[in-house]
Amino acid sequence: MALAAARRLLLHAGSRLGRREAVDGARRFANKRVLVETEGPAGVAVMKLRNPPVNSLSLECLTEFTISLEKLENDKSIRGVILTSECPGIFSAGLDLLEMYGRNPAHYAEYWKNVQELWLRLYTSNMILVSAINGASPAGGCLLALCCDYRVMADNPKYTIGLNESLLGIVAPFWFKDMYVNTIGHREAERALQLGTLFPPAEALKVGVVDELVPEDKVHSKARSVMAKWLAIPDHSRQLTKNMMRKATADNLIKQREADIQNFTSFISKDSIQKSLHMYLEKLKQKKG
Numbered sequence: 001m002a003l004a005a006a007r008r009l010l011l012h013a014g015s016r017l018g019r020r021e022a023v024d025g026a027r028r029f030a031n032k033r034v035l036v037e038t039e040g041p042a043g044v045a046v047m048k049l050r051n052p053p054v055n056s057l058s059l060e061c062l063t064e065f066t067i068s069l070e071k072l073e074n075d076k077s078i079r080g081v082i083l084t085s086e087c088p089g090i091f092s093a094g095l096d097l098l099e100m101y102g103r104n105p106a107h108y109a110e111y112w113k114n115v116q117e118l119w120l121r122l123y124t125s126n127m128i129l130v131s132a133i134n135g136a137s138p139a140g141g142c143l144l145a146l147c148c149d150y151r152v153m154a155d156n157p158k159y160t161i162g163l164n165e166s167l168l169g170i171v172a173p174f175w176f177k178d179m180y181v182n183t184i185g186h187r188e189a190e191r192a193l194q195l196g197t198l199f200p201p202a203e204a205l206k207v208g209v210v211d212e213l214v215p216e217d218k219v220h221s222k223a224r225s226v227m228a229k230w231l232a233i234p235d236h237s238r239q240l241t242k243n244m245m246r247k248a249t250a251d252n253l254i255k256q257r258e259a260d261i262q263n264f265t266s267f268i269s270k271d272s273i274q275k276s277l278h279m280y281l282e283k284l285k286q287k288k289g
């Protein structure tokens with residue numbers, strides 16, 4: 001309830017801000033963790049995640065992301081969005097592990113509902129989505145990129161991308177899996193999901209997790225030129241085609257959202273899973289020291 005009220009407030013405040021800035025010509029709105037700029041080619045917004053240090057998808061970040069998308073969807077002048085990160089070297093570290101560790105079942109359920117919500121909005125968006133992957137993109141970070149219509153990645157071997165859930169002792173949900181299969185095919189997805197493979201750029205390109213690699217300083221300009229090509233297609237035919245390709249996958253979650261929340265909640269609440277997450281978090285800490 002409290003979150004829903006916060007969401008309404010944010011949406012309202014955001015739309016007032018958005019209107020004022022549009023009048024000033026600044027064409028920019030922001031909340032704390034997501035910045036949206038609509039300068040540049042007509043009809044294109046650039047959405048930047050800025051939840052340092054690693055753009056983990058906390059509940060607040062998910063909510064702000066969903067609200068920003070909703071605002072862009074409602075703005076009929078926007079036809080395309082470039083999704084990128086403001087955190088150096090990190091696209092997104094994926095779901096926030098601290099939302100899935102040491103909390104209570106009601107929190108897990110609320111969190112998962114919001115993860116579903118963002119995924120459904122992104123995956124079924126009528127807008128053209130291009131990701132400019134300018135850093136590491138594990139698990140939920142990869143999920144964000146997979147929702148896009150085209151993925152441009154920085155050709156930096158330090159960055160990896162993939163659904164690595166099995167390395168954490170958890171399992172990618174069926175809808176993450178479905179989207180992976182849709183993108184890279186059954187055999188590659190089967191292998192990558194079991195091994196929790198994090199692909200360096202050249203391998204990500206080879207297997208089809210991303211569509212194009214460019215030098216790091218060219219990621220944004222390439223994303224813009226890709227966007228220009230997609231903008232040249234009439235919206236109605238592109239949207240109907242996208243819907244035809246994606247509807248069954250989205251509907252598969254829509255028809256069992258509640259059951260999926262229950263599954264997640266009982267899975268993540270298990271002692272053995274909490275222990276695995278604890279060990280993974282410890283490993284992340286030790287890496288530093």
Ligand SMILES: CCCCCCCC/C=C\C/C=C/C(=O)SCCNC(=O)CCNC(=O)[C@H](O)C(C)(C)COP(=O)(O)OP(=O)(O)OC[C@H]1O[C@@H](n2cnc3c(N)ncnc32)[C@H](O)[C@@H]1OP(=O)(O)O
Pocket residue numbers: 053054056090092093094095096097098136138139140141164165168170171172173263264267268281284285287288
């Ligand atoms: C039977 C079936 C039932 C179905 C049930 C379904 C269950 C499925 C559940 C969930 C799906 C999960 C999806 C996910 O997305 S899980 C998250 C996966 N993410 C990762 O594995 C990434 C982990 N992070 C990293 O590898 C690195 O941090 C990095 C490469 C992103 C960045 O490296 P670096 O720049 O060196 O930074 P640090 O490692 O030092 O990290 C800084 C700081 O940030 C913390 N942190 C990192 N990642 C996360 C995260 N995802 N969530 C929360 N916090 C994170 C890290 O711990 C450091 O914290 P600090 O020590 O306090 O500074």
